[in-house]
Amino acid sequence: MGSNFNQRQVDVVRDKREKIPKGQHHLRRLTTKEPPNLLEVYILEHLQTMYSSRYSNGTIQHRRFGLLLLLDWCEERGIESPLELTRSLMERFQRYVGQYRNRNTGKPVAINTLSGMLVNVRMFFQWLERREYIPKNPAIDLKIVSTGRRLPRNILKEEEAERILREPDLETPYGVRDRVILELFYSTGIRCFELQKLKLFDVDFTNRTIFIREGKRRQDRMIPVSSRALDWMRKYVEDVRPGLVSMPDDGYIFLTNTGKPMHTSQIIAMTSKYRKRSGVEKQGSTHMFRHTTATLMLDNGADIRYIQEMLGHRRLNSTQIYTHVAISKLKEVYDQTHPAEQKKGKRSKSSETKSSNKKSFQENDSNTS
Incomplete structure (x- = not known):
């Protein structure tokens, strides 16, 4: 099990004065705590692995944001290692994410964004399990809300x-x-x-x-x-x-x-x-x-x-x-141009006219009576 600190990893993130290579801003520390706890070390290693696997910077930054949310939540509860996280704790984290609001506007976050946060956290724990840093994946039951693919809107003519x-x-x-x-x-x-x-x-x-x-x-x-x-x-x-x-x-x-x-x-x-x-x-x-x-x-x-x-x-x-x-x-x-559809429209109008005429006739007949 890789549950102990890897000193080389700690050294990489420990010195805040270290110059971050261009295009690798994901290596920046997530907290100012010295030394960084095990959860932060693993998060930074995970982000570096994504970079080495040629993920785009945008994807890495989205993953980083979701994991920073997890790290902050854990820090408030005194949790420093992924080994301390259980399924019940991850369920509580999911409820926390469900109530998350934009820090600048205070407005609720879109469901797609919330789902993305949970996806990023779940992917991180899958990676931890594959690396054998944890014996079991506590995030396996995180429920990702499927919103389906939205059709592109506002397409230009x-x-x-x-x-x-x-x-x-x-x-x-x-x-x-x-x-x-x-x-x-x-x-x-x-x-x-x-x-x-x-x-x-x-x-x-x-x-x-x-x-x-x-x-x-x-x-x-x-x-x-x-x-x-x-x-x-x-x-x-x-x-x-x-x-x-x-x-x-x-x-x-x-x-x-x-x-x-x-x-x-x-x-x-x-x-x-x-x-x-x-x-x-x-x-x-x-x-x-x-x-x-x-x-x-x-x-x-x-x-x-x-x-x-x-x-x-x-x-x-x-x-x-x-x-x-x-x-x-x-x-x-098709509805505007196909002859069959045009005939259907005419039949529909004709039916409406007949119905209207019939109703009018019945009303006149009733008045006459």
Whole structure:
């Protein structure tokens, strides 16, 4: 059993002055307690294992948040080791999570978020059991509420997407930059953090492709891009970016006025700004373009497996959610255009007319009597 402290692990997290390697912020201490207790040591080891297994930074940060919640709860009760946790204690923790509120707003947290917290905790204990750090998994009975997959909402029509794309001021360098970003979102369905990390050598103008390095789950993929998006990209790279870059040039494509790479929060805010300015009332930002790209391609006959590859989905069922949206649209068009459905509508109206006439006749007959 690995129930004793691993001194090397403790040394890694003990010195608060140690410089955390770039991209490994999950190694930061969760508490200020010295030395860290066994539960914290195992959590940090678990997060490092996820990093080594090429999980995305976003997934690791979500796992870290759920486990920090567990660590805080345990600390309040004097629990320092996962060996002290029992099934009954984990049931109490589950009830605690069920009542959790946003610390900034005080509002209840969405059921999907609560379920995600419990999933992260359960995955952690499964890992502890596999490593033989604990003899039994006390979190095995944690009930994860299944909310089902929600259909993407606020999918843009083609005309709405084009309206947003026309918003940037092309007389300014930042307007050209923003137009390229919007074109890429619409053209490729790329994730925001994937776009933010793009470098010059990731774009192949000849073959009209973009190479996504370390997307979700750190998976690489190659995706096609439209000629129009590449035309704007070429203009930006040749005419605008040289005036923004600061030395040394790290090769990131999208830069701020200080020459540093744009942050995802800046890209999201910029996209929302143009969406609002365009008059499109549908709520959303960068991910709205991702949903739109997939749905419009399905509407136009694209094979779902090609869309799966383009979006970087590991499982087909992640992509199949867009077929429900496409089918809903298909039913709407069918109801409006198919002759059989039109005849059904006419028969329905005819029946209503006959029923109305019959009722009117009966009323007149009654009045006459």
